[in-house]
Amino acid sequence: MSARRIAVVSAGLSTPSSTRMLADRLADATLHQLSTRGVEASVDTFELRDYAHEITNNLLTGFAAPELESMINTVVSADAIIVVTPIFTTSYSGLFKSFIDVIDKDALIGKPVLIGATAGTPRHSLAIDYAIRPLFAYLHAEAVSTGVFAASDDWGGTGDQVAPLGARIEKGAAELADAIARRDAATSSDPFDPSNYLRGGDSFENLLGGFAGD
Structure with missing residues (x-):
């Protein structure tokens, strides 16, 4: 059986970031769940704050820098994706949405996705749904049933306060592992064909070479 790849996208802005903490726990739990199913897998983790300028420039100019191209190709060619965003003003962060906006709208069709979110208060937990x-429904990705939300109290508590978050993480990871295990391994797209993953198909190299998207 071919090894599977999971791409983890964290939209946290601070360092250290509770968003990244949740992303790492979801990734570790999914790898464990896959291991119990006899499926070998690896993880590529990306912090969107490291690509913030490139994402903004892509939105403004219509083409992606090589570093952003490479990251997007890794994400959309993975067997599954774990995405975690902080909740700002009752919704996903602007950086997270901007990242989604520079991906081709068809790039995530059928892709298993585990959704995570973080916020200071449990009042924002419904933002996942x-x-x-x-x-992700609009993008025709296949988000698993369980979304994992973590509020500040989930990290600072002890005993019974910690257990519910751990249980949610394990449930979401198990669902994602099931979705990965029942699919064939993904076939990587051509890294030299940005039309496979970039909205408009525009890349820096292609524009220099005379390529122009819509």
Whole structure:
């Protein structure tokens, strides 16, 4: 059986970031769940703040810098994706949405996705279902049933306060592992064909070479 690849996208802005902490725990739990199913897998983790300028420039100019091209290609060619965003003003962060906006709208069709979100208060937990899940439904990705939300209290508690977050992480990871295990390994797209993953198909190299998208 071919090894599987999981791409992890964290939209946290601070260092250290609770968003990254949740992303790492979801990734570790998914790898463990896959291991129990006899499936070998690896993880590529990306912090969107490291690509913030490139994402903005892509939105403004219509083409992606090589570093952003490479990252997007790795994400969309993975067997599954784990995405975690902080909740700002009752929805996903602007950086997270901007990243989604520079990916071709067809690049995530059928892709298993595990959604995570973080915020200071549990009041924002429903944002996964009324904001983030519809976004991936529009992209025809296959988000697993369980979304994992972590509030500040989930990290600072002890005993019974910690267990619910751990249980949610394990449930979401198990669902993603099931979705990965029942699919054939993904076939990597051509890294020299940005039309496979970039909205408009525009890259820096292609524009220099005379390529122009819509």
